Amino acid sequence: MAWRARQLRVLTRTLQTQARHDYLPQEDLGEPPYIRPAGVATPRQLVQYLDEFVIGQENAKKVLSVAVFNHYNRVRANLSTMESDEDDMDWPDASADDGVSSARINPHPWRLPIPPVGLQPRHPIPLFEKSNVLVIGPTGSGKTLLARTLAKVLDVPFSVSDATSFTQAGYVGEDVDMTIQRLLQAANWDPQRASTGIVYIDEVDKIARKSGGGGMEGSRDVGGEGVQQALLRMMEGSTVSIQSKAPSSVESPISGSGEGRTRPGPRGSNTNFVGPKPDTYHIDTSNVLFILSGAFVGLDNIVKRRVAKGSIGFTANLPQPEDDNSNGFMPFFTPNRTSQNILDLVEPADLVKYGFIPEFISRLPSMTTLAPLTVPDLRRILTDVRGSLISQYTALFGYSGVEIRFTTPALNEICKKASERGGGARGLRGIMENLLLEPMYEVPGSDIRYVLITDAVVRGEQTALYWSRGEGVQFWSAWAKHAAVEKKLHKTKGAS
Template sequence: MFCIKNGFKNVNFSDYLNPEKIKIELDRYIIGQNETKEIISVAVYNHYKRLYLIKNKKILLEKSNIILIGPTGCGKTLMVKTLAKIVNVPIICVDATSFTEAGYVGDDVESIIQKLLHECNYNVELTEKSIIYIDEIDKISKKTDFFSGKDVSGEGVQQSMLKLIEGVILNVPPLIERKNLQQIFSVDTTNILFIVGGAFSGIESIINYRINQELNFIKKNFELLNIINYTNSDDLINFGIIPEFLGRLPILAKFKELNESEYVYILIKPRNSLIKQFCYLFIIEGVNIKFTFDAIKEIAKIAVKRKIGARGLKSILESVLLKAMFIFPSKINLKLILIYKDVIIFNKKPLFIYK
């Protein structure tokens, strides 16, 4: 039995949560990605079990940070934020592209801890048990200038993150100067769970090349598959992630592109689904709006075709409903607006039904 003390409540963690329960909670908010949910659920559970073992001096286990790979809009950030809520620990999400090497204009990587400490209201113990999510990690991949042979991108930033992720004691000033808060805080990053994520756009060609070289398969045989599932550490190194950085992120979780049925589910099922949000915009003015199921399926097909992810669904709906949103506020006695299949396919005018 072990317990998380997080500043909000003390829980007997093994009774309160286990990997299976964590996944069940994730299923309530995240569509699909079942294998990825299992990997992350086990990783997070083991991380906090590790903290218990260290606290009770039973055994010393190395930390297992996580790297997430998947296309834009597949739910990486949402999954991490949901995990933090489930285990009830603070989290901050930062963008890797905002960081630079020491001595250059931009944020220093140590400012991450400063932001986390501020988020934890300067509770050092809580800070040292929190989660940090670094997004867009693929944007700081190592790239070499053809003429000089020198790194012209993010290897220096990756190098500067190594100690931070592995574990280092930092002297951190408060983010905002306050009269009663002038002291320097000593924060140990050893037990902070680091999760990094990125779309790694273009890595498919690296994976395809490796598979063809190793197994002598024809490339087109793999174009029908979700090739991201075949990603390994060699592919990430060839993409530009340095081996030392990758070595501190031993758990690799891969996200698949969402399919049509998953987009349909996202549109209609969640409590705060996009279609429900748009329906509310109309109903507050006394007008109902309905979507036929065929229309919803066509919206999902567009999302799959454009590969825009769940975030892109809103832009599709905005475009589809533009005419209706322009016209309906000026219509008297309007009762119902019906969005049918041809509205999506041929940009036809929605059906207006009056009282």
């Protein structure tokens, strides 16, 4: 027996085991490198891309870029937290101590020992809440262009909706669920991809609470406050059920009779006919980012009344009657200071006075404003940005085989008239359409091959200058003459 025990001891000493998982020493690994997730650009890169299409509005670009970047960081963090919670539910009970350990458990050698369940509660990583964005700015300042440009650069589902057609559920109009349905369509009917998309709602100021009522029983605001109430849960995070298609009206019999005729009886009473049922998708909006925008006409007057400081005396700065929203009545107390962009001072209380319920505004923690476009901004929109108006009309005339040119004073005059007219970039396009109406009417089908627009043409003092085929030398001579005059005037102004 002693010899057998000695032999067994020798065998056990020479027995070698191999680890199921190979782990590198901790000092050899070093610090894990940071790898930026693929498909998500940094906020600075998003701003650089927006600069190619949108002029100015630096603060709005930063707010939207940071909101988009942080949103998808939250999405990844929330999804990883949910996956880790699911893994922890499958983790075996560490408090069971029966002397037998499972062979399937291969803990990492650096992992801290898991405390017993009853001694120390485990604190999971909290889920990050999203920050929806509200964009306020006058018409033509670039609100929709910012959203459309973001939709191009982001490889995520992106839906655009107009709030003017929204009504409360059960009334004529679109339900707010249509925003999620458009998002699902943009995601190619992939619910998981649609649940991490972006919803852009334009003209959100049109769903402000309507003041007044009328009638003994009053009137229900189905297009204002009713829509705000419907958007509350969706913006906070809820599950929306969307039906992809309506059931088909053509039904095929299960039993192969070969006749293809329906049996007598009321429609739908035959149980042998089974039609296709509509697919229902359930979209969780907890990880859907909502970007809302609107012009908010009249909001500046509410802000002015809040920030106005009263002053009396002969040296008080009195505003113009048209600046006050009181039907020409001049108040005794007038504001002492004015702001270049009064919308920068907007607070949630101002939006509540405008007609929004506090619950709706509290779900829009991130807010930014867009300033009206100045004359230099309009000039850059006209010539510098990608897809500028000058390049568009140059290409439009090029389809007719015509070359059109604008002098520098003509471009400055166009921007000046657009600034006086108002409407931002839309007003600029309106002036271009009126200015080029006659050339666009005369050129197609004629022998005109060259068109020159000067500042006198913009002011309406003369018509556009035309040259026919073979008169390119005269066209370039006139172009050079105007350029020389412009250069001389520029030197004269610089010397003075």
